Every structure is written in C-alpha cells, then in structure tokens.
Amino acid sequence: MASVTLLSTKGLSRSFGGIRAVENVDFELPEGQIRALIGPNGAGKSTFVGLLCGRIAASSGSVRFMDRDISHLPAHRRIALGMAYTFQITSVFARLSLYENVALAARRSIGSDRASVDREVASALERVGLTERTDQPAEDLSYGHQRLLEIAMGIAQHPKLLILDEPTQGLADSEIRQFNALVRELNAEATILLIEHNMDVVMEIADAITVLNFGEVLAEGPPEEIRQNRAVQAAYLGTG
Amino acid sequence: MRPEAKSLALHLGLLALLVIAQFVVSPFHHGNLSRIMVLAVFAIGYNVLFGYVGLLSLGHALFFSAGMYGMGLAMQHLGVSALAAIAVGVFSAFVLSAVVGAVALRTTGVAFMIVTLMLAQAGYLAILYFGAYTRGDEGFVIQPEFRTIAGLDLTDPTVRYFAAFFVLAACLLLTLRLVHSSFGRVLVAIRENEERARMLGYDVFRHKLIAVIISGTLSGAAGAVYGLLFGYVGATFATVQYSILPLLWVLLGGAGTVIGPFIGTLFMFYLIDFSSGLTSAYMVVAGVVLVLLTLFAPQGLAGEVKRRLLPWLP
Numbered sequence: 001m002a003s004v005t006l007l008s009t010k011g012l013s014r015s016f017g018g019i020r021a022v023e024n025v026d027f028e029l030p031e032g033q034i035r036a037l038i039g040p041n042g043a044g045k046s047t048f049v050g051l052l053c054g055r056i057a058a059s060s061g062s063v064r065f066m067d068r069d070i071s072h073l074p075a076h077r078r079i080a081l082g083m084a085y086t087f088q089i090t091s092v093f094a095r096l097s098l099y100e101n102v103a104l105a106a107r108r109s110i111g112s113d114r115a116s117v118d119r120e121v122a123s124a125l126e127r128v129g130l131t132e133r134t135d136q137p138a139e140d141l142s143y144g145h146q147r148l149l150e151i152a153m154g155i156a157q158h159p160k161l162l163i164l165d166e167p168t169q170g171l172a173d174s175e176i177r178q179f180n181a182l183v184r185e186l187n188a189e190a191t192i193l194l195i196e197h198n199m200d201v202v203m204e205i206a207d208a209i210t211v212l213n214f215g216e217v218l219a220e221g222p223p224e225e226i227r228q229n230r231a232v233q234a235a236y237l238g239t240g
Numbered sequence: 241m242r243p244e245a246k247s248l249a250l251h252l253g254l255l256a257l258l259v260i261a262q263f264v265v266s267p268f269h270h271g272n273l274s275r276i277m278v279l280a281v282f283a284i285g286y287n288v289l290f291g292y293v294g295l296l297s298l299g300h301a302l303f304f305s306a307g308m309y310g311m312g313l314a315m316q317h318l319g320v321s322a323l324a325a326i327a328v329g330v331f332s333a334f335v336l337s338a339v340v341g342a343v344a345l346r347t348t349g350v351a352f353m354i355v356t357l358m359l360a361q362a363g364y365l366a367i368l369y370f371g372a373y374t375r376g377d378e379g380f381v382i383q384p385e386f387r388t389i390a391g392l393d394l395t396d397p398t399v400r401y402f403a404a405f406f407v408l409a410a411c412l413l414l415t416l417r418l419v420h421s422s423f424g425r426v427l428v429a430i431r432e433n434e435e436r437a438r439m440l441g442y443d444v445f446r447h448k449l450i451a452v453i454i455s456g457t458l459s460g461a462a463g464a465v466y467g468l469l470f471g472y473v474g475a476t477f478a479t480v481q482y483s484i485l486p487l488l489w490v491l492l493g494g495a496g497t498v499i500g501p502f503i504g505t506l507f508m509f510y511l512i513d514f515s516s517g518l519t520s521a522y523m524v525v526a527g528v529v530l531v532l533l534t535l536f537a538p539q540g541l542a543g544e545v546k547r548r549l550l551p552w553l554p
Contacts, residue, residue, distance in 0.1 A: 055439065079441030087439070093432045104429050108441045112422035153440070 003030035005064075006191050007161060012051055012061035013215075021047040023215040024061070029161075034183065034192045036206035038199075040235060044215040045195045046088055049163050052193075053085045054078045066160065080108070084159035086150040088166045088195070094139035098130060098149060101138050105153040124156040127182060143170040151179075155186065162190045168198050180205050203227070211235070243552035244420055250553075251416055251499060255409050262401050270397060276502075276509050277404040278466045279485075281411045283493070283501030285458030286486035288415060291496035292424065293451045294431035298483050299356030300459050302340065302363040305478035306333040307460030312473030313373060315386055322389050326464045333460020334453060336363075341452030345445060357480065364478040379474025387471060400469050407465050408502070411458055416498050418454070419554045427451055431496075459486070492533060494540030498554050503541050 007029040014022045022044045029035055037045050050056035052063055054075035062071040070078050079085065084105075093101050099121055106120040125131050128148040133141065138149055147170055154162050164183075168176050176198070183192060183205050196202050202209060202223065209226045211218040213235045219226055226232055241249070261273060282304055289295050310332030314325040344355045367374045374380075387394040394400055418424045426447055429437040438444045467473045476482070485508075486501075493504025508526075515525035537544040546553040 053439070055435075076438050076441050076443050079439060085439050087436070091433060091436045091439075093429055093436060095432055096428070100425070104425065104437070105440050107422045107425070157440070 003032070005029065006031040006066060007052065007193075008064045009052070010062050010064075012048070012058055012063065014047055014051055014056060014059045020215050022051060025212075025215075025217055027210065027217070029191060029193060031160075031191050032187070033207045034187050034194065034205055036202040036209045037193060037195045037212065038197075038202060038209060039212035039218070043212040045212055046165060047215075048212065049085070049165060049193065049195060052078075053083050053163060055085075079157075082160035083163065084154040084157040084161070084190075085163045086147075086154050086165060086167060088169075090143065090146040090150060092138040092146055092149050092153070095137055097135050097137055098125060098141075098152075099134045101149060102152050102156045106156040109157060120156050124152040127155055127185070128152045129178065144172060144175060147171060148175075148179075151182070159190050162186060162192050164192065164194045164196075166195050166197060168196065168201055176201060243554075246552055247416065247498070247554045251412055254499060254502070255405075255412070258405055258408075262398065262405070267397065270401060272509060272513070274397070274401045274404045274469065275466075276506050277401075277408040278462055278469060279489070279509070280502040280505040281408055281465070282459050282462035283486045283489040283505050284408075284411050284415055284498075285455050285460075285462060287490045287495060287497075287501045288418070288458065289451055289455035290487065290490055291494075291500070292419060292427045292431060293448055295448065295451075296353055296487070297344075297356040297455075298353045298480070298487075299340070299344075299358075299360030299363075300456070300486050301478050301480065301482035302356075302360035303333045303337055303456040303459035304463035304466075304482055304486075305363060305367065305475075306336045306456075307463030307465075308467040308473050308477055309367065309374065309463075310460070311464035312380065312382060312467050315382060316380060317373065322387060322394070322468055326461075326468060329464030329467075330457060330461045333463070334457045337453045337456020337460070338449070340456065341449045345448050345452065357483070360478070360480065360483055364475065364480075367475045367478050374473075374475070377475050379472060379476070382468065382471045382473065384471065387468060394469055395471070403469060404465070407461065411461070412498065412502070415458075416554060419498060423447070423450075428496075488530070490540070492530070492540055494542030494544070494546065497540070497542040497546055500540055500542035507541065 005028050009025055009027040012022060012025045025048060039045050047056060051058050054073060058071065062069055064070065065081060102121040102124050103117050106117050110116050110120060125134055128151055130145060130148055130152065138146060141149060147167055151167060168179055171179060180201060186192065206223055208222055210220045211226060211232050218235055219229045219232050265273065286300050289297055307329040311325040311329030314320050314328040340359055344352055347355050368376050384395045392399050394403055426437065426442050430444055430447060434444055463477065489504035489508055490501050492507055493502065494500030511526050511529055512522060516522035518525060539547055542553065
C-alpha cells in the first residue's frame with residue numbers, strides 16, 4: 001500500500017523568549033502509522049504537538065493536515081477537522097460524570113441525538129475498561145484511570161489523528177499491557193502520534209520513531225534502527 | 241423518572257404554586273410577588289452567564305436598563321404600543337449585549353469584571369447625559385392609560401401578577417431547556433475546563449458570546465417588563481447597585497441551578513423587607529444573614545439542596 005501523508009510540517013519553529021523550543025522541524029506522518037515521538041526532557045515534544053493541534057502558535061513554518069494548510073486555523077477548527085488530543089497533565093472535567101466527559105467529546109461530531117451519544121459513550125468507556133464507573137464524577141478516579149478517561153474522550157471523537165501525550169504515565173504494568181493492545185486496536189481507525197517516555201511501550205507498539213533533541217529532529221526510523229543509533233544513545237545517556 | 245422529567249416536574253410545581261399564591265396571599269405579598277417574579281427573570285438571565293459559563297459580570301444593570309429605556313423611550317417619544325415597546329426594549333438589550341460581549345470577552349477573570357463594570361457605568365452616564373430625552377436622574381412615569389396589552393389593563397394587580405408570572409414561566413422553561421441542550425452542556429464544560437472544551441473542538445468564544453447575548457437579552461426583557469408593569473423608568477436601575485443585586489440573588493439562590501435565581505430573589509426581597517421592619521440599619525441584618533449563608537451554604541440555597549439531596553437538579 002502506497003502511504004498517504006496525513007500530517008506534515010515544514011520548517012516549524014517556536015521560540016519562547018530567546019529559547020528555541022522547536023527549531024525548523026520537517027515532519028511527515030503517513031496515514032495509518034503508529035508514530036512515537038521521543039526525546040529527553042525539554043526536547044520540545046509537547047511544544048511540537050502543541051504546534052500541530054494549535055494550542056501553541058508557531059513562530060514560523062507551516063502545518064498540513066489531510067492535504068490542507070492548517071497553519072492559520074485556531075485549535076478548535078483543527079480538532080474539528082479530525083485531530084484529537086489528550087493532555088499530558090490530565091485535563092478532564094473533574095466535577096462532571098464520566099458519561100458527560102465522554103459525551104461532550106462525542107456530541108461535537110455526532111450531534112445531540114441521545115441514543116447515538118449513549119451508544120458512543122458506552123463503547124468508548126468499555127474499550128478503556130471504565131464501564132462500571134460511568135456515573136461517577138471524574139474527580140473520583142485515580143490518576144491512571146483519569147488517563148484512560150482522556151483516551152476514551154479521544155476515541156469518542158473518532159479522530160483521523162489521535163495525539164497521545166504521555167498516556168502511560170501513572171498506569172500500572174497490567175494497565176500498560178492493556179493500553180498497548182488498545183492502541184493497536186485504535187490504529188485500525190486512526191493514525192496515532194504518541195509522546196512516550198516508557199521505551200518498552202515505544203519499542204513494542206511504534207511503527208516508527210522520531211527523536212527530538214533541543215527542539216530539532218535528531219533521528220527518525222523504525223524502532224530497531226533507532227535503538228542502534230549512536231546519536232540517540234548519546235542524547236539519552238550523555239555518552240558518545 | 242429520568243432526571244429531565246424530574247426537574248421539569250419540579251419547575252412546573254413551582255409555577256403551579258405561584259398560580260395558587262395569586263389567589264391566597266394578601267395584597268401586600270401579592271404586589272411583592274409580582275415584583276419578585278420580574279426581578280427573578282433578571283436573575284435567571286444573570287445566572288445563564290455566571291452560573292453556567294462561570295463568567296462574573298459586574299455590568300448587567302446595563303442590559304436591564306437597556307430593556308427598560310428601550311421600552312420607555314419608544315413609548316414616550318415614538319408613541320408605540322406597549323407590546324411593541326417591549327419588543328424594542330428586548331431588541332435594544334440584544335444588540336447591546338452582542339456588542340458588549342464582542343468587546344468584553346476578549347478579557348477574562350478580573351479584567352472581564354472591570355470591563356463590564358466600566359461599560360455599564362458608561363451606559364449610566366449616557367442616560368444622564370441625554371437627559372433631554374431620558375429626564376436624567378428623575379426618570380419618567382409611564383402613564384397608566386398606555387399600560388395595556390391587548391385590552392388588558394396592566395395596572396390591575398391581578399393582570400400584572402399574571403403578566404409577571406407569564407414572563408417568569410417562559411424564561412424559567414426556556415433556561416431549563418437550554419441547560420439540558422447540548423449547547424448548555426458545552427457552556428458547563430467551558431465553566432469547568434475551558435481549555436479542554438476548546439481541545440474537544442468547541443468554539444469557546446462563539447459559545448461564550450451567545451451566552452452573553454442570551455443572558456443580556458433575558459435581563460433586558462426583565463427591565464422592559466419591570467418598567468411597563470410598575471410604570472416607572474429611572475436611572476437608578478442603571479447604577480452599579482443593579483449590577484450587584486442579580487449577582488447576590490444568584491449567589492444566595494444557587495449559581496448554576498435553574499431554580500436558584502428565583503429562590504435567591506425571593507429570599508433577598510423578604511430578608512430586606514423583614515429586617516427593615518426591625519431596624520433602620522436593616523442592611524446590617526441583611527449583611528449578617530448573607531455572611532452566614534456564605535459560610536454555611538456556599539453553593540446557595542438551591543445549590544445546597546442539590547449537593548445534599550437532589551443531585552439531578554439542573
């Protein structure tokens with residue numbers, strides 16, 4: 001299958017004051033891939049995905065999504081085009097029920113028809129294993145479960161591109177195994193861009209890896225190649 | 241019963257009580273209730289923005305008085321009928337709230353409070369400045385012979401009561417519908433976590449702007465009806481006091497509940513009435529009660545009931 005580019009950036013940059021958080025990044029993400037974005041702390045990973053979905057304005061450069069220049073669209077318009085974003089620091093509607101959290105995500109695309117929303121919410125919560133807690137307020141969940149709720153909110157939007165910012169943070173080992181399976185399942189419908197620190201997760205599920213360091217792309221390729229890459233090892237381990 | 245059905249039953253029950261009250265209460269309370277019902281519409285309008293979107297405006301006197309003066313000036317200077325004058329008042333508030341919203345929503349938090357406060361002060365000063373038309377501080381009386389709609393004499397206490405009741409019922413049921421709609425739920429989402437709502441793909445600015453317009457227009461409707469039913473249009477209603485009052489009513493009654501604004505208005509009205517019977521320093525008594533309520537029922541009366549007993553209360 002010839003791969004179609006779903007998302008690409010050209011010369012994407014962002015500085016905060018004098019600090020270049022993201023510097024001149026050319027990036028291409030083919031449709032259907034699971035791509036991991038890795039790099040040491042402060043490498044600019046979160047800033048980069050923030051630029052993709054419009055949470056952060058770019059200093060220069062452009063973003064294309066589904067063959068369309070979206071550089072000037074505000075965040076909500078980009079999301080409406082088919083991106084979904086889960087926050088690094090859990091950001092759910094704490095005082096609302098799990099049902100309502102997911103329903104808010106679902107209604108934007110499927111409208112207010114109650115039966116379809118119910119169905120969508122039930123299916124998304126089931127996929128992350130939170131069905132029994134549908135009516136509880138989100139603030140009652142443990143941190144790890146709130147991460148799963150975030151993912152359910154992503155699922156309910158039926159995105160073409162699902163951006164997960166450190167989704168396994170705070171999950172137990174058994175939950176991480178479930179998570180890996182879930183991501184593979186979701187990959188049937190969506191392209192996935194994953195920021196992840198847990199290298200076991202990355203090596204297991206990613207089709208390809210992009211390594212950022214000091215805001216620039218240091219390396220890109222399949223997991224095995226990245227594992228062998230000396231520059232990557234140096235960036236991570238501080239040895240040459 | 242589904243939560244929506246329960247809440248509809250509750251609110252219809254309140255409206256039924258108000259219908260019964262018309263036949264049983266003394267003339268004194270009867271007159272009070274008419275006023276309270278119209279002022280509660282003002283509070284309901286305020287609550288759409290404050291209770292459901294979480295935006296604290298200090299300028300709603302502007303919308304209330306826009307409705308009142310739109311109605312009054314149209315009758316006084318253009319000689320239109322009462323019903324048409326109400327429409328002019330409501331439309332004035334609609335336009336003004338769209339403009340104020342477009343300007344003030346560029347700010348958030350304290351800045352939003354200050355901008356709305358300043359715009360409302362500008363409105364108050366404009367009323368004084370154009371004294372040739374508005375009769376400034378003094379205001380003007382709407383003569384009883386003009387206060388009729390479809391042959392109904394609005395100076396008659398019973399007609400007035402039912403006119404107030406009709407407006408309250410319409411606004412109450414309208415907001416009930418609003419908060420159960422997907423639009424209303426997005427407003428709550430914005431109140432709870434604006435950034436998350438944006439990142440679910442909702443146009444936060446547009447939703448807030450529409451909320452300001454609904455809120456301002458309802459407040460304007462209250463102002464127009466109040467001026468017509470009680471026959472007086474005056475600059476007092478544009479002062480900062482009338483921006484603070486709906487905030488107090490809503491806080492006392494329970495922000496973010498549909499029934500709260502009415503309860504708060506009723507409670508505050510009688511609190512002041514009762515305490516002014518005790519002492520000339522009645523605001524001290526009122527103040528103490530308000531402090532106690534804030535300490536022991538910070539969610540307001542209906543908010544407290546919602547928290548303890550009826551979690552489905554919308």
